[in-house]
Amino acid sequence: MDRLKKELIELLKEVGCIKFGEFILASGKKSPYYIDIKKATTNPKVLKCIAKLIKEHIKDEDVKVAGVELGSVPIATAVSIETDKDLLIIRKKPKDYGTKNKIEGELNKGDKVIVVEDVTTTGGSVIKAVNEIRENGGVVEKVFVVVDRLEGAKENLKNVDVELIPLVTIEDLGVKRD
Ligand SMILES: O=P(O)(O)OC[C@H]1O[C@H](OP(=O)(O)OP(=O)(O)O)[C@H](O)[C@@H]1O
Numbered sequence: 406m407d408r409l410k411k412e413l414i415e416l417l418k419e420v421g422c423i424k425f426g427e428f429i430l431a432s433g434k435k436s437p438y439y440i441d442i443k444k445a446t447t448n449p450k451v452l453k454c455i456a457k458l459i460k461e462h463i464k465d466e467d468v469k470v471a472g473v474e475l476g477s478v479p480i481a482t483a484v485s486i487e488t489d490k491d492l493l494i495i496r497k498k499p500k501d502y503g504t505k506n507k508i509e510g511e512l513n514k515g516d517k518v519i520v521v522e523d524v525t526t527t528g529g530s531v532i533k534a535v536n537e538i539r540e541n542g543g544v545v546e547k548v549f550v551v552v553d554r555l556e557g558a559k560e561n562l563k564n565v566d567v568e569l570i571p572l573v574t575i576e577d578l579g580v581k582r583d
């Protein structure tokens with residue numbers, strides 16, 4: 406296994422982001438476990454590791470890096486700094502004053518954009534962001550996610566012609582699913 410991937414798995418365990426109990430997810434689904442990914446994405450060591458792993462995939466590509474409010478913004482920022490690529494921030498709702506922007510940063514027609522996400526279950530949240538970028542002229546082919554829970558996101562993204570690239574999956578973290 407890649408050294409950085411191994412390091413990321415260890416770090417995710419170390420910061421204590423794997424939790425068991427009863428949780429309601431963004432999709433409305435119930436789950437007996439939860440990846441408290443914000444514990445990871447507020448930790449500089451984890452952010453550096455994530456950024457380096459994503460850099461291995463996008464080294465020479467002419468792309469911009471997009472993160473969705475709230476969870477993916479620190480990840481996209483770390484990747485932007487590590488790769489020297491422009492950052493885009495996708496809001497969940499447009500600002501209702503000032504610029505009224507939904508996308509912050511410069512997105513031009515035809516720009517290639519990679520989207521980063523903190524965790525995927527159904528992929529519904531990141532698909533909304535992909536649609537927003539596409540509606541504004543961006544070209545999205547790849548989404549990187551720190552942890553994929555293996556609950557349909559890969560298939561749902563494939564249906565909209567996007568490849569989901571998980572840095573780790575729930576299985577890599579040793580979480581048993583029923
Ligand atoms: O794959 P899905 O089924 O869409 O679920 C995963 C999404 O749910 C969480 O977001 P949340 O809405 O809690 O946003 P936050 O980052 O603002 O906390 C998480 O950060 C993902 O974006």
Ligand SMILES: O=C(O)c1cc(=O)[nH]c(=O)[nH]1
Nearest residue numbers: 430431439440442524526
């Ligand atoms: O689907 C979600 O909302 C979700 C699942 C999970 O494990 N962690 C998280 O932050 N969100």
